[in-house]
Amino acid sequence: MRWRDLLALALWGVGCASAFAEEEKAFLFSPISEAPEWRLLENYQGTITQAQFEEKLKRIYDPTGALRKYLQMDEGGVELFRDVAKTEPLFRLRWARPDAKPVSPTGAFFLPDPQRPLLGRVICLDPGHIGGDWADVEERTFRIGRDRPVVEGELNLKTCRRLAERLTNAGAKVVWTHDGFAPTTNLRPADLYPEAIQYFLQDPVSRRQAGYSMNNLIRWNAELLFYRSAEIQARARRVNEELHPDFTLCLHYNAAPWGRAGRASLTSVSRLVVFTHGSYTASELVYDDQKFHLLRKLLENSSGEEVDLAAAVAKEFKEKWGFRAEDYSGSGYASPSGVSPYVWHRNLIANRLFSGPVVFVEGPYMNDRMTYGWIQAGEYEGTRLIGGKERQNIFQEYADRVAEGLIERFRSLPGRSSAFTNYSP
Numbered sequence: 001m002r003w004r005d006l007l008a009l010a011l012w013g014v015g016c017a018s019a020f021a022e023e024e025k026a027f028l029f030s031p032i033s034e035a036p037e038w039r040l041l042e043n044y045q046g047t048i049t050q051a052q053f054e055e056k057l058k059r060i061y062d063p064t065g066a067l068r069k070y071l072q073m074d075e076g077g078v079e080l081f082r083d084v085a086k087t088e089p090l091f092r093l094r095w096a097r098p099d100a101k102p103v104s105p106t107g108a109f110f111l112p113d114p115q116r117p118l119l120g121r122v123i124c125l126d127p128g129h130i131g132g133d134w135a136d137v138e139e140r141t142f143r144i145g146r147d148r149p150v151v152e153g154e155l156n157l158k159t160c161r162r163l164a165e166r167l168t169n170a171g172a173k174v175v176w177t178h179d180g181f182a183p184t185t186n187l188r189p190a191d192l193y194p195e196a197i198q199y200f201l202q203d204p205v206s207r208r209q210a211g212y213s214m215n216n217l218i219r220w221n222a223e224l225l226f227y228r229s230a231e232i233q234a235r236a237r238r239v240n241e242e243l244h245p246d247f248t249l250c251l252h253y254n255a256a257p258w259g260r261a262g263r264a265s266l267t268s269v270s271r272l273v274v275f276t277h278g279s280y281t282a283s284e285l286v287y288d289d290q291k292f293h294l295l296r297k298l299l300e301n302s303s304g305e306e307v308d309l310a311a312a313v314a315k316e317f318k319e320k321w322g323f324r325a326e327d328y329s330g331s332g333y334a335s336p337s338g339v340s341p342y343v344w345h346r347n348l349i350a351n352r353l354f355s356g357p358v359v360f361v362e363g364p365y366m367n368d369r370m371t372y373g374w375i376q377a378g379e380y381e382g383t384r385l386i387g388g389k390e391r392q393n394i395f396q397e398y399a400d401r402v403a404e405g406l407i408e409r410f411r412s413l414p415g416r417s418s419a420f421t422n423y424s425p
Contacts, residue, residue, distance in 0.1 A: 028082075028287070028288050029287055029289045030287045030290060031198070031225050031229055032192065032229050032230055032233070033229070033233070033287075033289045034233070034289070035288075035289070036288055036289050036291075036292035036293075038090060038091045038292065040296070041093070041292075041295060041296060041299060044299040045093065045094045046095070047299065048096055049095055049096045050075075050095050051098070052096075053078065053298070056298050056303070060277075060279075060298075060345055061279070061280060061294050062280055063278075063335045063345075064282065064332075066280060066281060067280065067285055067294065070082070070083075070291065072086055075095075076094060076095060077092055077094040077095050078092070078093050078095075079091075079092045080092070080093075080291060080295065082288060082291075090291065090292075091292075093295070116170055117171065117407050118167060118170040118171040118172035118406070119171030119172075120171065121173070121410070122172070122243075122244070122245045122246050123172045123247060123249065123406075124175045124176065124177060124247070124354075125160045125163065125164060125175070125176050125177070126235060126249065127153070127156035127157040127160040127178065128156045128250060128251060128253075129152050129153035129156060129227070129252075130178075130181060130231065131151050131153020131156070131157060132151075132180075132181025132182070134153070134181070134227065135149075135153055140153060142255075142366075142367070143264065144264055144265075144266070147376055148378075150367075150372070150375055152252065152253050152255075152366065153181065154181075155253050155375065155395070156251050156252055156253065157179070157180075157181075159251055159363075159398045160176075160251055160399075161179075162395050162396050163249070163403055164176075166400065166403035166407075167403055170406075175243045175245055177235035177238055177239060177243075178235065183226075183234075184231055184235050184238065185226070185233070186234075187226060187234075188226065190222070192222040192226055193218060193222050195222070196218050196219075196222035196225055197221075199225060200217065200218065200221050228349065229349065232350050232353065233349075235354075236350070236353035236354050239354045239355065240353075240354065245356065246356065246357075247309060247357040248354050248356065248357070248358045248359070249359050250351070250358060250361065251363070252361065253362070253363045253364065253366045254270075254271070254272075254273075254363060254364065254365050255366045255367050256269065256368065264367065266369045267365065267368055267369070268368065268369055269365070270323050270324075270364040270370070270371055271323055271325060271364075272317050272321070272323045272324075272326065272342055272362065272363065273325065273326035273343075273344060274310040274317075274340075274343050274361050275310075275334075275344055275345070275346045275348060275351065275359075275360035275361075276303065276306045276307050276337060276346075276351070276358075276360070277303065277306065277347065277348075277351040277358060278297075278335065278345030278346065279335040279345040280294050281332060281347070284347060290347075290352075294347075297352070300356070302357045303357075306357035306359060307337055307343065309359045310337070310340070310343045310359045311337075311340045312405040312406060312408060312409035313359060313361060313401070313405035313406065314340040314343050316402070316404050316408070317401050317405075318340075318342065320401055321364075321397075321401060325341040325342040326342075328346075333346060333347070334346040346360075348360055361402060364398075370386065370387035373386065374387070374393075374394040375394055377393065377394075378393065380393050
């Protein structure tokens with residue numbers, strides 16, 4: 001079906017949305033996602049007990065119990081179904097014996113080196129967003145008056161380049177999901193019009209934008225699927241099939257909501273958060289691929305390493321920067337880790353699709369007055385008076401906070417690392 005025919009269907013679908021609202025029917029896959037390969041979970045058969053499985057679900061991946069209605073447990077294992085009526089089975093996992101010892105990820109042996117504590121580690125850097133010519137499409141840029149534009153993709157890349165230098169000097173091998181302003185995916189928004197229409201039809205009320213014509217609405221959804229789904233999926237394939245890092249660092253800057261819709265404005269508060277994977281919502285678990293990735297990440301057993309890394313970075317942020325932690329209490333889509341007020345579990349596309357531990361860092365607010373002035377100062381050498389303190393440029397300080405947290409964490413580890421090694425089954 002051509003996209004123009006689908007557009008006509010979309011127009012009809014908007015008027016009939018209320019009729020579909022009564023039907024509870026599971027969607028198969030998230031927009032433009034790949035079909036789950038359930039066979040990949042067979043290597044985890046008999047590796048986890050029922051008690052361990054339920055504890056991880058409740059504490060990390062499914063704190064609200066949304067997955068429960070798709071599960072059927074017995075003494076031998078657990079069956080996952082597509083539908084809440086439990087008529088369409090997707091996968092059955094066999095339990096380990098109740099007296100079995102927990103399976104820990106196998107780490108390589110590293111002789112301690114105080115000068116190069118990251119020696120032997122493969123660390124992947126994922127600078128958030130694309131930037132460059134795509135910044136406007138991503139809606140990750142703003143400008144106030146005649147000041148230089150603030151483009152998050154560029155800030156993330158500058159910070160990651162400085163972070164890479166610190167990590168390499170500490171002994172790590174640094175690999176990248178991308179290192180520039182070109183998309184990783186070969187797809188472009190124009191290729192995704194049919195998927196954009198289908199995506200819109202799934203929820204035409206909440207996915208409508210005020211003042212948009214139908215053509216502009218479909219274009220906007222195609223751009224959304226391009227940079228939020230297709231781009232991150234392409235990066236995930238690189239991580240999982242080519243790079244195989246010990247862990248991945250996703251770096252971003254954050255922003256407070258604008259004062260007036262569509263008009264950039266400054267605020268006087270900045271907060272920090274570090275996300276680890278988990279906290280799936282009921283609306284996400286309607287999709288088969290979301291169910292698959294929840295099981296895959298749970299059975300992968302990388303959450304302990306992930307939380308340790310996140311806590312180390314958060315500790316450095318708190319001690320050296322002192323910005324307050326974000327609070328997602330009552331949000332419905334994030335849950336506290338319990339290890340630090342800065343570390344929260346959340347189901348993001350990157351930390352869902354990337355194998356192995358993924359630490360997703362949301363740095364200071366770009367539109368905080370102090371941070372904004374710091375960004376406008378650029379990549380200066382030495383220190384300048386910023387916010388009443390002598391500071392290095394923001395890219396160096398952000399990179400140093402992350403690097404020093406990781407370096408201190410690995411410096412304190414024993415010779416045999418418990419670190420996850422990402423070789424997908």
